[in-house]
Amino acid sequence: MEFALRNPLILSNIFSRLDFASLKTTRSVCSLWADEAAHPLGLKSVLKVHKVFPHCCTATGLPSHFDPKLAVHVDINLNCGGVVTGNYSHSAKRESRAAAVNISTFLSASHQNIETIKVTNNFAFPVFRSLTKLGFPKLKCFQIIGSDFCEENYTPKIDAELLYCVTKSLKRVEFTLPKEFGNAMSDLYDIFQDLIDCAENLEVLKIQEFYVPNLDNCKKLKVLEYTGFPKGALLYRGPCVQNGGFDVEPLHDMLEGVKDSLEVLTIACRHDLLCRHVQVELEDFQTPVMTKLEKLCINGFAMYGFATSITKNQFPKLKMLAVSGEYIEAKDMFEAPFPCEVSKDGVKIFDYDMHLS
DSSP: OTTGGGOHHHHHHHHTTSOHHHHHHGGGGOOSHHHHHHSHHHHHHHHHTTBOOOSSOOSOOOOTTOOGGGOOEEEEOOOOHHHHHOOOOHHHHHHHHHHHHHHHHHHHHHTTTOOEEEEEGGGHHHHHHHHHHSOOTTOOEEEEEOOSOOOSSOOOOOOHHHHHHHOTTOOEEEEEOSSTTOOOOGGGHHHHHHHHHHOTTOOEEEEOSSOOOOOTTOTTOOEEEEEEEOTTOEEESSSOOOTTOEEOHHHHHHHHHTTTTOOEEEEEESSGGGGGGOEEOOTTOOOOOOTTOOEEEEEHHHHHHHTTTOSTTTOTTOOEEEEEOSSHHHHHHHHTTOHHHHHHHTOEEEEOOOOOO
8 A cells, every 4th residue: 555655656546536625635655846847746736736937046947748727826936046145156046046937937937927026135136137028927926935045236227117018917915024123125126116006906015124116006006005114214204314213204105195195004013012112203194184994003113103194084084093002101191082082983993903013
């Protein structure tokens, strides 16, 4: 029996009779790219789940029997030796280049059916290049996740006009850091802004970097989650930025650009724990009038600045105000001005842990 189960033909016959749910569990058998491409069982289990791409860097190209039409959700999370360790030896650079070529080759073969792309920033550039050359007619979600290391001095020029033709289907974009002290992705800011500008049908935007984009072209944006304020930052309004401070004036401009379409807004630090480390001077900070906003989620750092903005005139359709704050003084600072406003405007104010990721 044990010998029979080692036979790929027998295994393929067995698993071809299983339903979709059962096939999901077989993914654990195929933990590496080589395993997934080595036999029919691995290939079938992965493609049935619509998940395909290596989780380890390899110079091996796509298998000849791979059907790219079955790739729908792509997770490009490569752990290249040179990228992960920072040891850019000749072999590590060669390995990174080979991985970049494999990414481009893979996307060239499968771009017609891909709906979601998730990629770490160390290999985001091959994906951006593909977006300028290939049509992704079904691409709905694009996510970049920061990693510990990124290729330095490598910022290719991206043609915004080419991006425009491949992003009409794009509905969700995320720009996130995986860890509290993840490296900033400043080398991607300009390209990411171009992508946002070209995504004319964008509905959901999540930013977990202290990078404030211009959203004037996002006329259909419904959900904005901005959790990018860095730990220890000093927040100021106007030209008073100093000592590594964060100018919140662009934040106001960002909200101004989507004031007529936004329905859900989250403004917060990445982690609620960081609220106590942020100095806020936003007494006169005034959010734009948002006629469609129904849900507002904020945490401790922004409470004082938003305190004068939560009114019926400012947010006429507001139904839920989610307040997060681990520190009593932060909660008191926000809740104290509102005991009568709640009943008059019908706005619910309550403690709500957003569990920001």
